[in-house]
Amino acid sequence: MESPTRFILTEHSAALWRVTFNNPPVNLVDATMTSQLNALFTRAEASDSLAVIIFDSADPDFYLAHYDLSDENELRHVLAHPEEVHPWTALLARLGSLPLATISSIRGRARGAGSEFLLATDIRFASREKAIVGQFEIGMSAIAGGGPASRLPALVGRGRTFEILYGGLDYDGALAEQYGYVNRALPDKELDGFVDEFASRVASFDVQTIRDIKHFVNLVTQRPEAEYKDQMDAFWAAVNRPAQQYVAQHLFEAGLQQRSDVELDLPRWVTRFQYHSGSSVE
Amino acid sequence: MESPTRFILTEHSAALWRVTFNNPPVNLVDATMTSQLNALFTRAEASDSLAVIIFDSADPDFYLAHYDLSDENELRHVLAHPEEVHPWTALLARLGSLPLATISSIRGRARGAGSEFLLATDIRFASREKAIVGQFEIGMSAIAGGGPASRLPALVGRGRTFEILYGGLDYDGALAEQYGYVNRALPDKELDGFVDEFASRVASFDVQTIRDIKHFVNLVTQRPEAEYKDQMDAFWAAVNRPAQQYVAQHLFEAGLQQRSDVELDLPRWVTRFQYHSGSSVE
Amino acid sequence: MESPTRFILTEHSAALWRVTFNNPPVNLVDATMTSQLNALFTRAEASDSLAVIIFDSADPDFYLAHYDLSDENELRHVLAHPEEVHPWTALLARLGSLPLATISSIRGRARGAGSEFLLATDIRFASREKAIVGQFEIGMSAIAGGGPASRLPALVGRGRTFEILYGGLDYDGALAEQYGYVNRALPDKELDGFVDEFASRVASFDVQTIRDIKHFVNLVTQRPEAEYKDQMDAFWAAVNRPAQQYVAQHLFEAGLQQRSDVELDLPRWVTRFQYHSGSSVE
Numbered sequence: 001m002e003s004p005t006r007f008i009l010t011e012h013s014a015a016l017w018r019v020t021f022n023n024p025p026v027n028l029v030d031a032t033m034t035s036q037l038n039a040l041f042t043r044a045e046a047s048d049s050l051a052v053i054i055f056d057s058a059d060p061d062f063y064l065a066h067y068d069l070s071d072e073n074e075l076r077h078v079l080a081h082p083e084e085v086h087p088w089t090a091l092l093a094r095l096g097s098l099p100l101a102t103i104s105s106i107r108g109r110a111r112g113a114g115s116e117f118l119l120a121t122d123i124r125f126a127s128r129e130k131a132i133v134g135q136f137e138i139g140m141s142a143i144a145g146g147g148p149a150s151r152l153p154a155l156v157g158r159g160r161t162f163e164i165l166y167g168g169l170d171y172d173g174a175l176a177e178q179y180g181y182v183n184r185a186l187p188d189k190e191l192d193g194f195v196d197e198f199a200s201r202v203a204s205f206d207v208q209t210i211r212d213i214k215h216f217v218n219l220v221t222q223r224p225e226a227e228y229k230d231q232m233d234a235f236w237a238a239v240n241r242p243a244q245q246y247v248a249q250h251l252f253e254a255g256l257q258q259r260s261d262v263e264l265d266l267p268r269w270v271t272r273f274q275y276h277s278g279s280s281v282e
Numbered sequence: 283m284e285s286p287t288r289f290i291l292t293e294h295s296a297a298l299w300r301v302t303f304n305n306p307p308v309n310l311v312d313a314t315m316t317s318q319l320n321a322l323f324t325r326a327e328a329s330d331s332l333a334v335i336i337f338d339s340a341d342p343d344f345y346l347a348h349y350d351l352s353d354e355n356e357l358r359h360v361l362a363h364p365e366e367v368h369p370w371t372a373l374l375a376r377l378g379s380l381p382l383a384t385i386s387s388i389r390g391r392a393r394g395a396g397s398e399f400l401l402a403t404d405i406r407f408a409s410r411e412k413a414i415v416g417q418f419e420i421g422m423s424a425i426a427g428g429g430p431a432s433r434l435p436a437l438v439g440r441g442r443t444f445e446i447l448y449g450g451l452d453y454d455g456a457l458a459e460q461y462g463y464v465n466r467a468l469p470d471k472e473l474d475g476f477v478d479e480f481a482s483r484v485a486s487f488d489v490q491t492i493r494d495i496k497h498f499v500n501l502v503t504q505r506p507e508a509e510y511k512d513q514m515d516a517f518w519a520a521v522n523r524p525a526q527q528y529v530a531q532h533l534f535e536a537g538l539q540q541r542s543d544v545e546l547d548l549p550r551w552v553t554r555f556q557y558h559s560g561s562s563v564e
Numbered sequence: 565m566e567s568p569t570r571f572i573l574t575e576h577s578a579a580l581w582r583v584t585f586n587n588p589p590v591n592l593v594d595a596t597m598t599s600q601l602n603a604l605f606t607r608a609e610a611s612d613s614l615a616v617i618i619f620d621s622a623d624p625d626f627y628l629a630h631y632d633l634s635d636e637n638e639l640r641h642v643l644a645h646p647e648e649v650h651p652w653t654a655l656l657a658r659l660g661s662l663p664l665a666t667i668s669s670i671r672g673r674a675r676g677a678g679s680e681f682l683l684a685t686d687i688r689f690a691s692r693e694k695a696i697v698g699q700f701e702i703g704m705s706a707i708a709g710g711g712p713a714s715r716l717p718a719l720v721g722r723g724r725t726f727e728i729l730y731g732g733l734d735y736d737g738a739l740a741e742q743y744g745y746v747n748r749a750l751p752d753k754e755l756d757g758f759v760d761e762f763a764s765r766v767a768s769f770d771v772q773t774i775r776d777i778k779h780f781v782n783l784v785t786q787r788p789e790a791e792y793k794d795q796m797d798a799f800w801a802a803v804n805r806p807a808q809q810y811v812a813q814h815l816f817e818a819g820l821q822q823r824s825d826v827e828l829d830l831p832r833w834v835t836r837f838q839y840h841s842g843s844s845v846e
Contacts, residue, residue, distance in 0.1 A: 101726070101730045122723065122726040122730070123723055123726050123727050123730070124723055137491075138484075138487050138488070138491050138492070138495070139487065141487065141488035141490075141491055142488075142491060143491055143494040143495055143498065149495065149498035149499045149501075149502060150498070150502050153436065153499065153502050153503050154717065154721055154722040155721045155722060155723055156462075156721070157436055157437045157438070157462050158436040158437060158499065158503040159404065159405055159406055159437050159462070159464075159465050160462070160465055161499050161503070162383070162404040162405050162495070162496075162499055163404075163405050163465050165495045165499065166383045166404070166405070166484045166487075166492060166495060167480060167483060167484060168483075168487070169483075180720075180721050180723070180724070182723075183723050183724055183727050198731060201731060201732075201733075201835065202702075202730045202731060204835060204838050205702050205703065205705065205730075205732070205838065206702070206705035206706075206802075206807045206808075206838075206839070208705075208802070208805070208807070209701075209702050209705055209706060209707055209802060209807075210702070210730060212707040212798045212802070213702070213707055213713065213726070213729045213730060214726075216707065216713035216714070216791070216794070216795055216798070217713045217717065217722065217725055217726055217729065219713075219791065220713060220714050220717050220787060220791065221717050221722040221725070223502065227498070227501065227502065230498070231498055234494045234498070238488075238490070238491060238494070241490070243488045243490070243491075244488075271483065271486060274486050274487065274488075275488070419773075420766075420769050420770070420773050420774070420777070421769065423769065423770035423772075423773055424770075424773060425773055425776040425777055425780065431777065431780035431781050431783075431784060432780070432784050435718065435781065435784050435785050438744075439718055439719045439720070439744050440718040440719060440781065440785040441686065441687055441688055441719050441744070441746075441747050442744070442747055443781055443785070444665070444686040444687050444777070444778075444781055445687050445747050447777045447781065448665045448686070448687070448766045448769075448774060448777060449762060449765060449766060450765075450769070451765075505784060509780070509783065509784065512780070513780055516776045516780070520770075520772070520773060520776070523772070525770045525772075525773075526770075553765065553768060556768050556769065556770075557770070
């Protein structure tokens with residue numbers, strides 16, 4: 001595996017790895033990150049000893065901001081190949097089925113694809129003061145593509161899933177814990193120590209037992225794969241509509257994907273640029 | 283649509299409507315309300331712009347008390363037509379599948395059919411001090427007919443569903459929030475502002491995206507329709523038994539369906555009239 | 565039914581029974597307890613009047629410690645008869661389908677099979693200060709055999725299920741309530757009164773209604789039986805491996821199944837004896 005550029009891999013031991021997202025300026029998810037994570041998962045799946053991977057971030061303000069929306073070829077490719085499962089959908093499915101325990105340690109913003117990533121890990125621990133999770137996509141006139149309509153109900157129930165997806169708002173650590181969006185919210189200064197202790201404990205246990213647990217809990221809680229493809233297709237159909245293009249264009253002009261107030265406070269910014277009959281897309 | 287008599291319809295905009303239940307003395311659900319809601323849903327389903335309906339109440343003590351039990355012809359009709367899906371069952375199914383976001387804003391008592399109604403909406407916000415939700419039907423020797431055995435598990439889990447249905451107790455806003463029975467409990471004086479702000483936000487978003495979210499979350503979380511008919515049939519079978527008729531008769535004599543202590547404190551009153559071998563039904 | 569030796573049966577009335585676990589020194593679950601509970605369930609299923617069974621403990625420190633691991637013939641029997649459903653699996657399935665309401669009143673430790681038992685009851689009330697629940701089995705290099713991978717997701721969601729099973733940690737009353745592992749945590753001095761009042765209320769209600777509720781909630785929330793057999797088979801496969809035998813042997817030497825610090829603080833003790841290549845099993 002070539003050295004990854006989108007994250008730092010720390011192999012604490014043969015049983016415990018750490019992936020630290022590091023893709024300035026705001027930790028966007030993109031095709032390169034997807035590819036590098038796939039290469040990492042290939043190594044992880046081949047290991048007989050790997051028990052736990054922690055996913056955290058080098059940027060205290062952004063865990064993973066969201067998916068990179070600047071790749072203009074991607075929409076064209078997706079529309080031309082409707083039979084393909086999108087690489088992001090495939091990566092999240094693979095993440096959910098890794099034969100080991102996966103833990104998100106969340107500090108900073110995890111919106112859109114960032115939230116989708118942590119929802120596909122087994123366990124989520126969050127900074128009470130500094131974690132922000134949410135699915136802002138409705139603010140860009142698109143359904144979230146990476147499957148939160150399938151994964152959130154198993155964590156927060158039907159009613160709170162609707163609230164999260166319809167509202168497109170930010171959820172801080174305390175509310176995310178109350179809803180079950182994350183397992184626990186810890187005081188920020190205790191988060192790293194808590195996660196390290198929990199992960200080290202699990203990593204000291206029998207790998208076959210971890211695999212048995214993963215197998216049976218997945219059997220009970222995983223959703224049919226087809227649901228995920230359909231949601232991703234609906235996302236790209238939305239990206240092909242004027243309502244999405246209108247808000248996206250204006251957000252980019254205002255600072256989207258830069259280290260800007262737009263990225264810090266995205267759920268508020270999206271309300272400025274809602275498309276209505278009469279809006280013009282340049 | 284003729285003017286409804288059971289609720290006030292306020293069309294804030296083409297995207298946002300409000301239904302305010304207003305059926306004195308205690309906001310009972312009845313066949314007329316069901317019919318008027320069906321007419322409203324027909325209009326809502328035909329709209330291209332409607333994004334959100336808020337359901338609240340004109341009575342601060344009663345959101346929806348429960349189903350009107352005084353219609354003596356209803357039992358006869360139901361037993362004579364076992365193949366029919368009861369209009370209340372059909373209305374709740376239709377409510378759950380409306381192509382828009384539905385929000386219950388709960389102040390006062392929502393027991394029995396009142397609770398069943400809010401469980402069939404997408405999102406529930408409640409007054410922390412003044413909301414009371416519950417399924418009191420076991421106190422009348424009948425299973426709840428409008429499907430909470432199917433809808434509660436997706437919100438509060440299996441164990442708390444059993445507690446709510448076996449106990450027939452009242453749940454205040456704080457406990458309902460802790461259980462997930464409602465999304466959130468807000469301080470009473472903040473409830474209306476919170477709901478208006480949330481609903482206006484959603485109503486400003488793309489209607490197609492709202493429909494996509496509704497479609498996919500329903501696909502993941504809705505239960506088979508047959509479950510609901512079977513529960514309603516079990517309810518009417520109970521209404522046909524002496525144990526139910528005994529407690530119903532005594533509760534009516536004590537003030538049921540009037541603005542009375544019986545309606546204010548129903549879970550306590552039902553315990554006075556439990557039928558046992560030796561009880562006589564007049 | 566012969567007098568049970570593993571618990572005390574109190575028949576408060578024809579509608580309400582209490583089973584008080586009493587198997588010193590630490591309330592282990594074993595084949596004798598399973599057999600005596602089966603005999604009790606046979607009587608319960610034959611009753612027309614029984615509405616509620618409360619399960620509590622005579623030992624304030626141990627609700628049910630875990631399964632008795634000292635029966636050396638059991639592994640041999642299980643491996644020789646792979647087609648059989650283990651009696652513990654069958655008992656928990658039967659418990660979940662009793663035609664009445666079952667309530668766990670939890671004070672002291674309920675780990676492993678103790679937790680599996682309370683997860684198979686309908687409702688769990690716990691002492692805030694003195695209840696401890698958890699699935700420690702991973703610390704003994706085995707998946708939990710009695711089905712928590714199937715029952716926990718319906719109570720605590722997918723993420724917290726992974727945390728509980730991977731971590732093998734203790735959950736106190738407050739955290740168990742927050743997660744939904746128990747319905748409610750009550751102050752210890754209020755627990756008995758609360759449970760008695762709730763159980764007496766339910767026991768005063770119509771038995772047929774309780775059966776209807778049990779039927780429909782089970783229809784919605786129960787998992788396929790095959791899942792449970794597969795998990796139990798995976799448990800015994802683990803017991804047949806050196807990793808499990810190594811930690812078990814050392815824990816027994818340190819005081820397992822005695823009234824010892826090992827039993828009081830089991831999740832900490834298991835970390836001392838994890839098997840690694842190089843560990844020797846005597």
